[in-house]
Amino acid sequence: MTAGLKTVIYPVKDIAKAKALFTALLGVEPYVDEPYYVGFKDAGQDVGLDPSGHSKGLTGPVPYWHVDDIKATLSALLAAGAETLQDVQEVGGGRLIASVKDTDGNQVGLIQDTAA
Template identity: 40%
Template sequence: MLGLRTTIYKVGDIQKATEWYTKAFETPPYFNEPYYVGFNIGGYELGLQPEENPTTDKIESVVSYWGVDKIKEVYDRLIQIGATAHEKPYNVGGELMTATVKDPFGNIIGLIYNPYFKI
């Protein structure tokens, strides 16, 4: 195992999702095709793929957490641009904090402030 490389979010409207994720992560895609959109987020790939049967009612079995420095600010900004609150920022021990939101397409986006983990 070499470590995490890509997190994929399935979306009903890949064009709208590309616009939303560009705004949410403040990064344009490096790869943009109708079948896949890829973003380089701090050296990790965030990918969008179109769904065959679009739904916003998604299974919550796996959550990828994106590292942030100011979790409350990022959480609030994502809500302001159309995400839905899922789990408000909370302390999970020491200085470690996590939160989750749902994107407009039903996917869970995890946020983590972890000053103990360095890349």
């Protein structure tokens, strides 16, 4: 079960320039502003900028589906033919992420928020 597509992560090479561009686009300041990640919240969406994204194999923006059980969802996707790009990993605040490549090579991200 998903709670929808609520997060998109962009790999960026120059986080300062990307932050300026997305601040201008969204008209809001980031809620997270760290050298390793900049995050914006706007209109119910979470937009993230990852300066390490390219080195992680991201070739463009990756949509992240918010799910209730990330391990079960990942298992179901793998059984349906997806290939693991990033196994389940905790990224802080109880948030778990993972990503796969579908049978057409598209990247699909998963997020589970476990913190109350």
